[in-house]
Structure formats: structure tokens, C-alpha cells
Amino acid sequence: MVESFHLKSLSEEDKLIVSKPFLSTEQIQQRIKELSAEISRDYEGKKLLSVGILRGAFMFFADLVRSIQVPMEVDFLNVSSYVKAETSGEIKIHTDLRENIRGKDILLIEDIVDTGLTLNYIKNMLLERQPASLRICAFLDKKPRRKADVALDYVGFEIPDEYIVGYGLDYDNKFRNLPYIAIFKKSL
Numbered sequence: 001m002v003e004s005f006h007l008k009s010l011s012e013e014d015k016l017i018v019s020k021p022f023l024s025t026e027q028i029q030q031r032i033k034e035l036s037a038e039i040s041r042d043y044e045g046k047k048l049l050s051v052g053i054l055r056g057a058f059m060f061f062a063d064l065v066r067s068i069q070v071p072m073e074v075d076f077l078n079v080s081s082y083v084k085a086e087t088s089g090e091i092k093i094h095t096d097l098r099e100n101i102r103g104k105d106i107l108l109i110e111d112i113v114d115t116g117l118t119l120n121y122i123k124n125m126l127l128e129r130q131p132a133s134l135r136i137c138a139f140l141d142k143k144p145r146r147k148a149d150v151a152l153d154y155v156g157f158e159i160p161d162e163y164i165v166g167y168g169l170d171y172d173n174k175f176r177n178l179p180y181i182a183i184f185k186k187s188l
């Protein structure tokens, strides 16, 4: 069992729920090394603009971009799915990009692809702005829940249909700062 300052503010119940890593810090960092090596090869000589999708992707984004070995620009989209997004596919854009992406090679960096509706919406929105290319790197791919068929170019880990927290991912905006991924199972 992992005991760290990340868990100190949590209730005893929450502590038990998230104290066992599903993906450890070491596993995550090893996979990031592999992904970033592949991305560095693919983007040699390109006009790379890495776009992080907030809030969930902030930690993966920071680890991944610092490991990528080619020059890049960075920007962020802050979005969230509406409660009814699973049926409507409508996404709320809280903060749009600051950069003009026309003619640039965009790498969208996302924490998790669940239904795929968020990425599908963002991808279509950004393609209208005529980037030179657009690829997607997702840290976690929860394939069993997919509703929109969105192609992923780089994937960290495929995961089962479980509620996941940590490493940027939340339950009610909590647990994002855990340095590992845990399965969040609440006993009712």
C-alpha cells in the first residue's frame, strides 16, 4: 500500500479507495519514455504544436513534452463535457487556443478517451482551422466505452471499463495530484 502526502487530506474511506496503484509511477514514466521516443522520431523537422486538453491532461502533458526531443510550441484547450454529453456529444469550451494553428503540425494530448465524444468534437473543430496535420496522443484508452470512432495515433495504456483517478484524472475534481493511476471504487 502506498502512503504518501498526496493522501493526507483524504478521508479514511477515500484513502483506502485510491491507495493501491493500478498503474504505478514507474510504469507510467517508462511508457512515457517509449511514447516520446516514437513522437520525437515522427516529428523530426515538423512544425510541432503540442496542445494539452485541460484539465485532466495537465500531468501527462507536462511529463510527455519534457521528454520529447524535438522543438515545439505548446498551447492548451480547457474543455469539459456537459452532463448530457454522452447523448449530445456537445462539449463546453472554457478557454480556446491562443495560437493560430493554420499550417502547423498539431499533436493533441489527452488524458483519457472514454466515449470519444470530447476528442471527436475537438478534432473536428480544429480541423476547420486548417492545420498541416493533426494527430492524437491519449494516455489512457477505455475502448469498451467508445461511442465516437476517433482514431488514436499514440496510446499509453488500454484500460478496462473502470472509474480511474490520479495522474490528472479526477473524481469530483479530487485525486488529480496522485502521481499514479488508481481504480476508484466506492462502496455504497
Ligand code: PRP
Binding pocket: 053, 054, 055, 056, 057, 079, 080, 081, 110, 111, 112, 113, 114, 115, 116, 117, 118, 119, 170
Ligand atoms: C474528461 C477527460 C476527457 C474526457 C473523456 O474530461 O479529461 O477530456 O472526459 O471523455 P469522453 O471520451 O467520454 O468524451 P472532463 O469533461 O471530465 O473534464 P476535465 O478534464 O476537466 O476533468
